Amino acid sequence: MNTHLLVASLYDALMVPADKLGFEQVRRMVVRNAKGKVLEIGAGTGLNFKHFDGTDCVFATEPDPYMLSHAVARLRDCSALTRAKAEELPFPDDSFDTVVSTLTFCTIGDPLKAAEEIRRVLKPDGCFYFAEHPVAENPMLARAEKIATPIWKQLAGGCHLDRDILSYFKSAGLIVSDIIRLDSFFVAGKAAKSEACAKPGLAA
Ligand SMILES: C[S@@+](CC[C@H](N)C(=O)[O-])C[C@H]1O[C@@H](n2cnc3c(N)ncnc32)[C@H](O)[C@@H]1O
Numbered sequence: 584m585n586t587h588l589l590v591a592s593l594y595d596a597l598m599v600p601a602d603k604l605g606f607e608q609v610r611r612m613v614v615r616n617a618k619g620k621v622l623e624i625g626a627g628t629g630l631n632f633k634h635f636d637g638t639d640c641v642f643a644t645e646p647d648p649y650m651l652s653h654a655v656a657r658l659r660d661c662s663a664l665t666r667a668k669a670e671e672l673p674f675p676d677d678s679f680d681t682v683v684s685t686l687t688f689c690t691i692g693d694p695l696k697a698a699e700e701i702r703r704v705l706k707p708d709g710c711f712y713f714a715e716h717p718v719a720e721n722p723m724l725a726r727a728e729k730i731a732t733p734i735w736k737q738l739a740g741g742c743h744l745d746r747d748i749l750s751y752f753k754s755a756g757l758i759v760s761d762i763i764r765l766d767s768f769f770v771a772g773k774a775a776k777s778e779a780c781a782k783p784g785l786a787a
Pocket residue numbers: 624625626627628629630631645646647650667668669670684685686687690691692693
């Protein structure tokens with residue numbers, strides 16, 4: 584069975600409970616911070632596209648052709664969608680005011696390389712906004728996530744439950760700030776190349 588095709592076909596339906604439990608609000612909160620020339624990595628089926636507001640055209644990337652085929656239908660006006668991995672972004676250095684990622688760093692093959700690429704394509708005063716699900720802070724929950732990950736990633740398109748996602752951003756030289764923890768599962772926040780992105784904070 585082609586699990587990527589299956590995950591892409593079921594993805595929107597699978598996200599309904601998470602979105603109803605509050606992740607839709609998190610998407611909106613993260614995405615509405617996007618300003619200027621915007622890049623979204625790992626756009627999936629394009630669930631974030633409707634939340635971009637007040638931006639120039641959005642450049643979205645997604646490596647999975649099945650996800651991409653759903654996202655195309657949600658593309659707005661002048662926006663562009665490219666098949667690309669976050670580890671090899673086909674854009675010049677210092678080219679985006681904003682980069683956005685929601686729920687991608689659990690799946691990306693080389694998350695440190697992806698964070699380094701985000702740093703590379705961000706303008707010196709650019710901001711990276713994210714909402715991700717890193718490994719739990721609670722040690723028992725973290726242990727359960729580590730045990731479950733080998734099976735979970737087979738079922739969920741490569742998703743890891745046990746990644747220390749903020750550590751990749753920091754290791755790539757990004758300054759992480761405005762962290763909001765949502766339940767014990769999700770984390771939203773901002774990362775940047777310089778203090779120039781430090782204001783304003785993550786808008787609610
Ligand atoms: C859980 S889905 C999230 C999709 C979307 N960002 C959202 O919030 O609904 C994870 C996405 O990451 C994508 N992905 C997997 N490997 C990737 C990589 N190396 N670079 C960028 N995206 C990747 C998957 O194809 C999938 O669309």
